Amino acid sequence: MYAVIRTYLGTGAKQLFKLLEERNADVEATLRKVPGLVSYTLLNTGDGGTAVTVCTDKVGTDASLKVARDWIQKNASNIHTNPPIVTEGPVIVQIK
Numbered sequence: 001m002y003a004v005i006r007t008y009l010g011t012g013a014k015q016l017f018k019l020l021e022e023r024n025a026d027v028e029a030t031l032r033k034v035p036g037l038v039s040y041t042l043l044n045t046g047d048g049g050t051a052v053t054v055c056t057d058k059v060g061t062d063a064s065l066k067v068a069r070d071w072i073q074k075n076a077s078n079i080h081t082n083p084p085i086v087t088e089g090p091v092i093v094q095i096k
Contacts, residue, residue, distance in 0.1 A: 001038060001091035004061040006051045006068065012081035013048030019076055020049070030071050036060035038094075051084075054091060061088060 008016060020027055020042060031040045036056035043050045053064040065086070072081075
């Protein structure tokens with residue numbers, strides 16, 4: 001398995017996560033289309049937030065990055081945010 005973490009901070013991040021929370025059903029439906037999706041978590045930190053995507057392989061996490069970028073461009077282009085901090089790598093342990 002492979003995971004990618006996107007952390008949004010700074011200008012517009014709080015506003016973006018408010019919108020993501022309001023549109024959570026749409027966000028979920030969009031992310032469910034990612035190939036090999038194992039799990040997706042969206043965490044509101046109060047001053048922005050973090051998205052954690054786990055897929056069966058890097059192809060899936062790469063697709064999730066594109067899906068997230070496209071969703072934000074289509075639905076939140078009026079919110080100007082800093083690019084997310086992206087951290088990714090192979091999953092060592094996952095407990096369900």
